[in-house]
Amino acid sequence: MSWAQSVAQCIQSGGMLTSVEDLDESNFLIEHADLYASKISGFWIGIYRNVNGQLLWQDNSALDFVNWGDGQPSGGELAFCVELSAATGYWSVLPCSSQKGFICKKPKITFYLFTDAKKDKASGHLNLWILFTLVLIILLGVAFMIYFLFKIKTGNGTGREVRRGSRQLEYSRALTAGDNGSDNKEKNEHSAV
Numbered sequence: 001m002s003w004a005q006s007v008a009q010c011i012q013s014g015g016m017l018t019s020v021e022d023l024d025e026s027n028f029l030i031e032h033a034d035l036y037a038s039k040i041s042g043f044w045i046g047i048y049r050n051v052n053g054q055l056l057w058q059d060n061s062a063l064d065f066v067n068w069g070d071g072q073p074s075g076g077e078l079a080f081c082v083e084l085s086a087a088t089g090y091w092s093v094l095p096c097s098s099q100k101g102f103i104c105k106k107p108k109i110t111f112y113l114f115t116d117a118k119k120d121k122a123s124g125h126l127n128l129w130i131l132f133t134l135v136l137i138i139l140l141g142v143a144f145m146i147y148f149l150f151k152i153k154t155g156n157g158t159g160r161e162v163r164r165g166s167r168q169l170e171y172s173r174a175l176t177a178g179d180n181g182s183d184n185k186e187k188n189e190h191s192a193v
Contacts, residue, residue, distance in 0.1 A: 003081035006044045006102035007058065015106035017046030019057035020084075022065050029103065030089030036101065042083035044102040045091065049080060059105065067091050 001009065003017075010016050020026050033043055046058035055063055055073075069090030073080070081096040084103070094100070 001044075001099060001102060003044050003048075003096040003098075003100075006100070007046075010102065010104035013104055013106075015104040016059045017044055018103040018105040019046050019059050019061045020065055020067065021061055026065065026067050026089065029084060033084060033086045033089065033103075037086040040086055040101045042085045042092075042094075042100050044100050045082050045084050046105070047082040047091070059107070 007017055018029065020029060036043075047055055047063070048058065049055055057063060067084075067090055069085065069088065069092045072091060073082075073093045080093045081098075082091050083094050083098070083100050084091055086101075
């Protein structure tokens with residue numbers, strides 16, 4: 001792929017052409033690029049020259065470390081791109097239309113909120129109150145749940161006793177009603193004679 005195609009491919013995958021910030025990172029890339037030396041001669045990296053002639057990394061990191069090969073960078077061309085040699089690990093300048101492999105680098109995902117310190121303090125107090133309110137609501141919910149479960153459990157036991165007592169009451173009423181009915185029969189029988 002050309003340098004521009006490589007840039008587009010890296011952006012599509014959520015990264016950028018790699019920057020090389022120090023010797024450790026360079027050694028890491030050289031070690032892994034060497035694995036592909038038989039298949040490809042080099043890889044595009046994210047260094048370029050802007051219209052003012054300055055060398056910059058595509059990801060805007062500082063250009064503090066370089067690993068140029070002998071005689072590099074060559075010439076004063078404005079439009080040039082940089083490859084990392086798969087065999088040596090040194091950098092060299094090539095026309096951007098050259099077909100090379102490429103190495104993408106994805107940024108670490110860290111979230112920072114930069115706000116006014118006074119707002120942070122007020123926000124912290126607000127967050128504390130929200131947390132306190134949520135904990136209180138949860139505790140009240142648990143307490144109500146325990147209360148209702150206790151009432152249901154004790155209510156079922158009392159209900160059985162009440163049902164048992166009401167059956168006994170009905171039975172005793174039936175017996176007394178039966179006794180009253182037999183007395184009425186006897187009275188009716190006596191009056192008929």
